[in-house]
Amino acid sequence: MVDNKKIILEVNNLSKFFPVKRSVIDMITKKPVLNVKAVDNVSFKVYQGENLGLVGESGCGKSTLARTIIRLYEPTAGTITFKNKDFTTLEANELRKSRTDIQMIFQDPYSSLNPRMSVYETLAEAIKYHKICEKDKIPSKVNELMDVVGIPRYAANRFPGEFSGGQRQRIGIARALAVEPEIILADEPVSALDVSIQAQIINLINELSEKLGLTVLFIAHDLGVIRYITDRVIVMYLGKIVEIGNTKDLFTHPKHPYSTILTNAAPELDPRLRSKEILIEGEIPSPINVPTGCRFHPRCPIAFERCKIEEPILTEYENDRMVACHKPY
Amino acid sequence: MKKILEINGLVTSFILKDETIQAVQDVSFYVNQGETFGLVGESGCGKSATCRSVLRLIRDPGKILNGEIIYKGIDLLKLTDEEMVNYRGSEIAMIFQEPMTALNPVLTIRKQIYEALKRQKLSKNDMEIKAINLLKKVGISSPEQRLDNYPHQFSGGMRQRAMIAISLASEPALLVADEPTTALDVTIQDQIIKLINNLKIEMGMSIILVTHDLGVVAQMCDRVAVMYAGKIMESADTLTLFSTPRHPYTIGLMNSIPHTDKEHGKLIPIEGNPPNLSNPPIGCPFEPRCRYSEEICKTKEAELIEIGEGHKSRCHFIDKLIDVKGIIEK
CATH class of the missing domain: 3.40.50.300 (P-loop containing nucleotide triphosphate hydrolases)
Structure with missing residues (x-):
C-alpha cells in the first residue's frame, strides 16, 4: 500500500x-x-x-x-x-x-505482439529505440527481462505463434517493462x-509491482x-x-x-446461495x-x-x- | 430418478493430415430428468466437443469414433442423418456462446422463430401468438415490435435471449447450453442465469451446461463433471464438489479463482500448461502440473472410481487429499 x-x-x-x-443526407439536412x-x-x-x-x-x-x-x-x-x-x-x-x-499491457496477447518478430527482437527493439542501455548490453538486458517474467532463455529466438496464451502475455509484460516505465x-x-493461467499472470503482475515499485x-x-x-x-x-x-x-x-x-x-461460488431475484x-x-x-x-x-x-x-x-x-x- | 441421457465411452477425435487430436477420450456420464448437469x-x-457430439454436430475433420449416446432409450449414434433431424432442435436444442454468429444476420427474429416452429404445423396466426409469447417468456419487452427486428438491432444480452427463445420454440426435453453467458457482462449474465434456471423449472427441461466458470456452475448445476485433457477427472453433486473436491485438478482450479482479497485467500496457480492432445501423456494427463504426483502417475493413469455417493475421482492418491477443504464449507 x-x-x-x-x-x-x-x-x-x-x-x-x-x-x-x-451520411450525406444528414449533412444536407443539417442534422x-x-x-x-x-x-x-x-x-x-x-x-x-x-x-x-x-x-x-x-x-x-x-x-x-x-x-x-x-x-x-x-x-x-x-x-x-x-x-x-x-x-x-x-x-x-x-x-x-x-x-x-507509461507503458501498456493489452488484453489480447495474440494481436498485440508482432508475429514476425522473435521474443529477442521484440524486446531488443524497444530497448534500442528508447536507448535504455548501451548497445552491447542489450542481450543481457533481454535475458534479465525474460527471467523476470518467467520465459526460459532458450526460447529467445521463438516467435509469438510458438507460445501459449499465458506465455504470450508474459512476453507482453516483458515488452512493457523493457523501457523501465513508472x-x-x-x-x-x-x-x-x-483461470489456472490467469492466476499465474495475476501473481506475476502483483510480484512485479511490489518488486519494481x-x-x-x-x-x-x-x-x-x-x-x-x-x-x-x-x-x-x-x-x-x-x-x-x-x-x-x-x-x-x-x-x-x-x-x-x-x-x-x-x-456466488456457493450453490446454496442461489437467488431467483434479478439484481438489475x-x-x-x-x-x-x-x-x-x-x-x-x-x-x-x-x-x-x-x-x-x-x-x-x-x-x-x-x-x-x-x-x-x-x-x- | 429417470435418466434422460446416458453417454457411455464417448470418443471424439479430430483427424488432421499429420496428427490426430483426441478431444474426447472415453467420456461417460448421465443426465437425470429435470436436472442441470x-x-x-x-x-x-x-x-x-462432448456436447456437440450429443447433437452429432461434429464436423469434418472431427469424428465420433466410439461410444453410445442414449437419449430416452435410443442410441443417437445409430440413427441415420435423416432420423437425427427429428431429434436435433426439437427434442434436443442447443444455445451457443456467441449469439451473433449463431443467429442468421439476414433473417428477422420472426423468421428465425417461425423456422423453429415449422414442425408444429400451426396456422399463421397461432405462430405469431406463439412467437410473441416466447419472446415475452425470455424477457424481451414490446415483443410485437421486436419480432421484425434483425439480430444486429438487438444488444448482446437481447440476442442471447432471442437465441434462447428460438431454442425453446420446439419445447425441447433437453437443452444443451455451451457457455451461454460467457460473452455477456456480469449484470446481464445474472439475468440470463436466472432466466434459464426459471425456464428449466417452468418447462421441466433437462440441461447440459458447458462452462469454464465455477461461479456459473454453483448458480446453475445440480451435478457436475470436471474435464481435463479430454477426460472426466471428477464428478459429483455440486455441493459435494465445492465443499470436498477430491482431485488435484479440481482443487487447483478452485485455488486459482480470485474471490476475495489478497490477505484472505492467496491465489495458488496451477503451474505449466495443459498437454497437447495430439500426443497426450501415457500416464495421468495432469501429472506434469500436479503437486501430489508420484512415479506411478507418469506411467499409469488412474481409473475414474466411485469414492463416495455419486462422487467419482480419477486419482491414485485420493488418500492424500482427504483433508483438503473446498471453496465452501459443507
Missing part, C-alpha cells in the same frame, strides 16, 4: 468523444453532429506505487480512458499530468520520449486466459480479479466515474447503487443519447425525482471515498 |  501519498498521475476533467459518422461520449469529464489521481483498479461493464469507457491517458487517442478536453508535466500538450517528439514513463496500464490483461492501473471487468489485485478502485458507468474508494471498503460497503449491484452480480433489469443505455440527470437513474432501484434532472457530482466522503449519487448508501 | 473445464478440455 501507499504510505506517503505522492501523486504520480493526475487526470482532470478528461473527456473523449467520438463523432458518429454522418446535428452526434457524439459517443465514451469518457465524459472524468477526474482522478493516481498515487505512486499503488495498484489502482478501473472496473465497469463493456462500453463504460474504461479502455478509452486508458488509451486517452497514454494518448493513443487525443483527448477531447481535459488534462493529464504526469509528475507535474502536462501530458496532454506534448509534441510528437516529446511524447515519444515520454512513452517510457506506470503500467494493464487493459484486461487476464480476461482472455483460462511500479504503479499499476489495472482495468478489468472481473470483480474477483480487481478485488484481489488492487489497493483502490474506480467504478465507471457510461463514461462517468460513479465511485472511488479503497478496494476493501468499496467491496464490503459500496455506497453507489451501481457499485452495490456490480459487486453482487458476480455469481435492462441494459446499459446508448452512450450517444445519455439519460438526463444521473446516467444510472433509469436502472437505479432507489432513483427519485431529483436523479432524473440533476446530475450528481463526485463528492468526497470519509476514508478517501468519492461517490456521485444524490442518495448514497 | 455441468461440464466444466478450461479451453481445449473437450467440454464443447
